[in-house]
Amino acid sequence: MTPVERAQMAMMLEVTASPKPGNVDRCHDYDTTRLEHFLASAILARPALEKAASGPGCGGGAGIGEVFREAVRLTTDHSGGNTHFGAFILLVPLLRGGDIAGAARVVQETTVDDAVEFYRAFSLTKVRTLPTDPLDIADPRAADTLRERGMTLVDVMDHSREHDMVAREWVNGFRLTRRAADELHRSGCGKEGVVSAFLMLLSTETDTFIVKEHGPAVAAEVKQKAGEVLAGKRDIADFDAECIDRGINPGSTADIIIAGIYIALGEGWEWDCSRKG
């Protein structure tokens, strides 16, 4: 399996694992985002993932910011939905760098141009990554602000670290990506491993996508209830149904799980339990 195929498999394995409380999975769609959208994105993002995997030195490869724009172009639907926005933020440097240590170097080398390209790319989507501030991705003057302040893409992520657990990965050495991969190795093969890693993350980290959509109290409640599921005190199907009913979607946790699956697959984690033994 090539690194690009590992990234595509990670996107596929995350969305098909179930039950994952609150998220699109095999048995749950949201009105505007369905299982097929996630799987189409995994298939159609490939040229951008290939650009990410081939460094700028190899045949005039694209800069990181350009790769983001390509990924968004290939996977954003006409209403601006983008299913793998957060996952691309993690997968692109991981593919470019080869592993977590390499990705940590790659993000340090990003430029102001990368930041501007990133803003351009994601302004085409309806995704919100930053809290309302002069660097709000929806602000048409944000690119000028980036240039005035000389902010690179890793500076942008650092700016967002408090409010965005995906951006935070760029500036803390992909800490939760590593933890998700470790949990997959610990939990075992296949979708049960994915669900277990997902619950572990959900029970120990505040999902910042839930904070943005529903506020910190709801995010704290989800974290606590995920812990109760892990402790055997709460039924996972009930918790899943409750999240779906209330529109609570731990989207950033899912992004980090995708990155964790990508890393774990490269380290020998088995997605197909029937291959074991």
Add this chain to the structure above:
Amino acid sequence: MTPVERAQMAMMLEVTASPKPGNVDRCHDYDTTRLEHFLASAILARPALEKAASGPGCGGGAGIGEVFREAVRLTTDHSGGNTHFGAFILLVPLLRGGDIAGAARVVQETTVDDAVEFYRAFSLTKVRTLPTDPLDIADPRAADTLRERGMTLVDVMDHSREHDMVAREWVNGFRLTRRAADELHRSGCGKEGVVSAFLMLLSTETDTFIVKEHGPAVAAEVKQKAGEVLAGKRDIADFDAECIDRGINPGSTADIIIAGIYIALGEGWEWDCSRKG
């Protein structure tokens, strides 16, 4: 969307559409074959699909038989399961030929070597394509028999036409592939279109995979009941549950639906209903 991406999307859209009576879909796995296996196959088959799409003239492309071997190598699990065996039989000439008319020409140009490669490829799987006869794919002397008789791959398919509706497509101008695509255009976008096309095919054609696994009486019963679903006289969920319980899997119909989606996507059929209007 490139032709190869259309083929991958077709594999993805077929398996995620539900309810499809008896088949693996979003809410049903079989013990040894799960949704993830089908989706992994759609992702991992890409290099073989690329070889199929680039003709032998373009950069020394592979012969049809070699493409089949590559597809099987990339997608067969260690226990010999191959989820898209029948789909590859249709997609490979369609990709090589560009459309149905081109595919019909491509199959006429296949050679004895293609037939031998095809046998080699599929002897690695547990899939059975031919009835027990001197050309049984499991017979170690089958390759010699092919050479002695000078049989090309289209001759092999012609030999199997009575017992295998997928092989039959090679020698009748991809008749059911065309009909499946027409039905998709008629039924409309997205997974409802796929389910409708699937039921139409199931109600009018005897699925030869069911014949092989369960005999002609069961296959006739499935055909009749699919017609009753279409006529509003039978509940589709009940019919689905009955097929799953009895292990009745209309696998060849699914293969033809994949080929039909591939053709329809190229003719403007919309997989994503949210893009409409």
